[in-house]
Amino acid sequence: EEVQNPLNQEVVTLRGVVKGEYVVNLHYYASETKKPVDVNVRLAKVNPKLEIVYYGKVNLEKKGAEKTAVRFSITRDGEVSGINFLPKSLVIVN
Numbered sequence: 582e583e584v585q586n587p588l589n590q591e592v593v594t595l596r597g598v599v600k601g602e603y604v605v606n607l608h609y610y611a612s613e614t615k616k617p618v619d620v621n622v623r624l625a626k627v628n629p630k631l632e633i634v635y636y637g638k639v640n641l642e643k644k645g646a647e648k649t650a651v652r653f654s655i656t657r658d659g660e661v662s663g664i665n666f667l668p669k670s671l672v673i674v675n
Contacts, residue, residue: 609641
């Protein structure tokens, strides 16, 4: 039996405390409809309990679009700090 998930989502999990800056970018890779896409972004800590650190929405206008959804740092003790939205491209276009 085939199981289908109606959600189109990606989940990234960090399994330890790795100090540094993180950049979450979105890339509109392909589309059958060629319509703009709204993307919900959630940044959550799960230890010691679930805590939503950031929640926002980003609109990708067309195929090939790349946007920085959120940037943040993780401190040595695992705290999230310095949340910002300064653009940083991660996609290299030849």
